[in-house]
Amino acid sequence: MKALQDRIKQDGNILTKGVLKVDSFITHQVDPELMEKIGQEFARKFRTQQITKVVTLESSGIAPALYTAQALGVPMIFARKAKSLTMDEELLTSEVYSFTKQITSQISISKKFLHQEDRVLIIDDFLANGQAAKGLAALCQQAGATVCGIGILIEKSFQPGRALLESMELPVYSLARIASLENQQIDFLGDDE
């Protein structure tokens, strides 16, 4: 998606160790207009899949997931990283290992919001090792729901996330695929389709 790739080139910052920082328009300060365009693009891509729920993980996934859900005319659910005080009911839970933080955290969604008949589109901001998307897919599968696809804003294609998800037969659609962050330069792969 050209608008996202252009914005990454313009405002993305490469930190040491190949971390791409997009906190001026996605992960901390958020550009609503760009997020709406991203939501419309995911909706266009998955329009024929009869999606019934868009699922993401708090917090950076919420903005693009919200506009995607709105464009598809369905609710959005954000999985929680910590159990909320008012989450008194039964939960779908799964564990997500973070290679960067080197910790395992539990994520959860209330059972009452995902059911066997649901057709889910998972949205997340980054795809690196694929652990967050894998954990979200596990929550959906616990509910017996069908995961129709995974929409990603920024894929680090030099990391193994896409291969992991595709090996689980989860179709991945990434709007910006980064081949390399070496030499303080952002190289994109060609478009995903």
Added chain:
Amino acid sequence: MKALQDRIKQDGNILTKGVLKVDSFITHQVDPELMEKIGQEFARKFRTQQITKVVTLESSGIAPALYTAQALGVPMIFARKAKSLTMDEELLTSEVYSFTKQITSQISISKKFLHQEDRVLIIDDFLANGQAAKGLAALCQQAGATVCGIGILIEKSFQPGRALLESMELPVYSLARIASLENQQIDFLGDDE
């Protein structure tokens, strides 16, 4: 705001101890159409205030803050409850005490996103004791920015949050003001204006 009050009556759940649970349309599963209407209403209310940034706290405030920012044509910033790995720069920080959880947590925003010339609208989902809004206002004031108002989806008017914020000369605009949750019944106050 009638649409929100009707939805609270229809789908809100009163837990023991007077906690109102709105996890089917705001705090866990989110209704994008309702959030857009809420954003438009906050934008209408604060349209003349020359707002330059909408600020909220992750995660439940993000959806209504995003649509408010979009309707006002400005960026949205969500304060973080935990320091992100890629937040390497200087931070505005403040402490928020949670009466329900009985813990103090630190919230933060990168200094580079709030400046002296900024005119900020703070958005949050609930107002009870006012600690979250007070903490967000403190971040803005550290940056020298002007807090023009605080937009709240659901105010528990039987708790002291509004009085605290108004004593700090922070104008509060709440879309649903709850007088009481007693006897398993939701009683609203009249409209805020």
